[in-house]
Amino acid sequence: MIEKKKNISMAVIKRLPKYHRYLQELINNDVDRISSKELSEKIGFTASQIRQDLNCFGDFGQQGYGYNVKDLYNEIGVILGLDKRYNTVIIGAGNIGQAIANYTKFDKVGFELTGIFDANPKMLGIKIRDVAIRDIDDLPKFLEENKIDIAIICVPRISAQRVCDEVLRGGIKAIWNFAPVDLDVPEDVTVENVHLSESLYTLVYQLNDK
Amino acid sequence: MIEKKKNISMAVIKRLPKYHRYLQELINNDVDRISSKELSEKIGFTASQIRQDLNCFGDFGQQGYGYNVKDLYNEIGVILGLDKRYNTVIIGAGNIGQAIANYTKFDKVGFELTGIFDANPKMLGIKIRDVAIRDIDDLPKFLEENKIDIAIICVPRISAQRVCDEVLRGGIKAIWNFAPVDLDVPEDVTVENVHLSESLYTLVYQLNDK
DNA sequence: TAGATTGTTAATCGATTAACAATC
DNA sequence: TAGATTGTTAATCGATTAACAATC
Numbered sequence: 001m002i003e004k005k006k007n008i009s010m011a012v013i014k015r016l017p018k019y020h021r022y023l024q025e026l027i028n029n030d031v032d033r034i035s036s037k038e039l040s041e042k043i044g045f046t047a048s049q050i051r052q053d054l055n056c057f058g059d060f061g062q063q064g065y066g067y068n069v070k071d072l073y074n075e076i077g078v079i080l081g082l083d084k085r086y087n088t089v090i091i092g093a094g095n096i097g098q099a100i101a102n103y104t105k106f107d108k109v110g111f112e113l114t115g116i117f118d119a120n121p122k123m124l125g126i127k128i129r130d131v132a133i134r135d136i137d138d139l140p141k142f143l144e145e146n147k148i149d150i151a152i153i154c155v156p157r158i159s160a161q162r163v164c165d166e167v168l169r170g171g172i173k174a175i176w177n178f179a180p181v182d183l184d185v186p187e188d189v190t191v192e193n194v195h196l197s198e199s200l201y202t203l204v205y206q207l208n209d210k
Numbered sequence: 211m212i213e214k215k216k217n218i219s220m221a222v223i224k225r226l227p228k229y230h231r232y233l234q235e236l237i238n239n240d241v242d243r244i245s246s247k248e249l250s251e252k253i254g255f256t257a258s259q260i261r262q263d264l265n266c267f268g269d270f271g272q273q274g275y276g277y278n279v280k281d282l283y284n285e286i287g288v289i290l291g292l293d294k295r296y297n298t299v300i301i302g303a304g305n306i307g308q309a310i311a312n313y314t315k316f317d318k319v320g321f322e323l324t325g326i327f328d329a330n331p332k333m334l335g336i337k338i339r340d341v342a343i344r345d346i347d348d349l350p351k352f353l354e355e356n357k358i359d360i361a362i363i364c365v366p367r368i369s370a371q372r373v374c375d376e377v378l379r380g381g382i383k384a385i386w387n388f389a390p391v392d393l394d395v396p397e398d399v400t401v402e403n404v405h406l407s408e409s410l411y412t413l414v415y416q417l418n419d420k
Numbered sequence: 421t422a423g424a425t426t427g428t429t430a431a432t433c434g435a436t437t438a439a440c441a442a443t444c
Numbered sequence: 445t446a447g448a449t450t451g452t453t454a455a456t457c458g459a460t461t462a463a464c465a466a467t468c
Binding site: 013014016017018020021044079080081082084086095096098099100102103105106109111149150173174175176180182188190192194195196197198199200201202203204205206207208210 | 223224226227228230231254289290291292294296305306308309310312313315316319321359360383384385386390392398400402404405406407408409410411412413414415416417418420
């Protein structure tokens with residue numbers, strides 16, 4: 001059983017998906033075991049950091065041996081919560097919303113797209129991978145009738161906070177936000193931002209800096 | 211003139227676009243001046259951190275007064291390099307590639323989409339906002355004939371490193387990478403990753419943690 | 421057993437916050 | 445001038461790295 005040792009820092013949490021991805025790759029390459037040193041060379045973190053990170057969640061390794069790749073992959077999957085399924089709704093069926101809706105990979109790892117909502121009447125009824133676009137006014141009723149875990153906000157900046165308030169009223173506790181604003185939410189709600197402009201601007205800074 | 215004081219840490223750089231965004235908003239609201247304390251309350255960083263961050267690049271404030279919003283906005287724009295124009299190419303015209311291509315906002319702030327490339331022959335010639343999709347085999351020639359600043363990689367995981375190597379040969383020094391891999395590049399090249407899965411997984415971890 | 425490598429403590433490094441003199 | 449707020453140094457906090465005893 002995985003026992004969290006204490007409060008895990010955000011720095012550690014942000015590295016977990018990367019471990020997961022590299023371990024997946026090792027499995028694909030039929031690697032059975034790996035030491036923190038070998039993993040360090042691949043992933044680019046220090047061996048020390050890898051051992052520290054993993055020890056936040058349990059003793060997954062074995063002295064003199066290293067880590068069993070498959071076991072560690074599964075453990076990290078459980079830590080991240082990837083062993084469960086999640087119902088999602090996308091709000092805003094513009095460029096980004098459609099791209100996410102069409103991104104079949106998320107389906108495969110347990111994220112089910114349950115609804116897509118848009119304010120534009122012209123979009124209503126159009127299907128994206130078998131999910132018809134609904135009127136955003138139907139969102140409150142939909143959230144009442146369905147157990148939704150994650151709202152994916154892809155609306156323009158100006159309507160993002162309004163949509164956010166709406167999904168909060170619907171009881172949602174996790175928001176994946178693509179709108180270029182910092183959403184105002186209560187403490188028990190998690191927002192993960194994908195701020196594309198900020199990412200691009202950071203790139204440009206570095207481009208000029210070199 | 212902006213004089214960089216020393217090596218700026220990545221933590222500071224990643225905050226710059228957020229300053230830029232909040233200052234834009236203040237301009238929209240006709241706010242002329244702001245103190246680090248007021249900005250702190252809006253943006254959620256400490257006033258101390260804001261002053262420290264800005265002082266990496268110069269003395270933009272005035273004791274007893276605070277900062278001139280418009281000036282500071284422009285200064286940060288220059289620091290980020292947003293006063294210049296950049297030519298971009300998108301490689302991979304799938305969901306994400308198309309979404310980025312259609313994202314008109316980047317055009318407006320100086321990022322010109324010069325070419326879109328895809329390996330799928332069915333896509334060739336299709337236009338996205340006046341830019342026709344070209345064959346990926348024509349990329350080397352295109353990079354030779356055009357001065358491209360930024361390559362936006364939106365191809366599947368499996369072909370990302372190959373495409374990356376190709377743009378490196380074409381002399382590109384900045385890559386915005388949407389493929390779920392860590393690209394291998396020489397030291398003088400900057401890669402900024404948008405790893406959507408990692409972002410989603412981090413959200414899920416936090417959802418379960420609360 | 422001997423060698424390898426973990427788990428974990430201690431040391432170091434860097435980033436954030438606090439404090440305050442400088443100055444508008 | 446007095447009040448406000450910066451720029452900047454010093455203190456604190458947290459995260460990373462190093463070291464090594466434990467142990468497989």
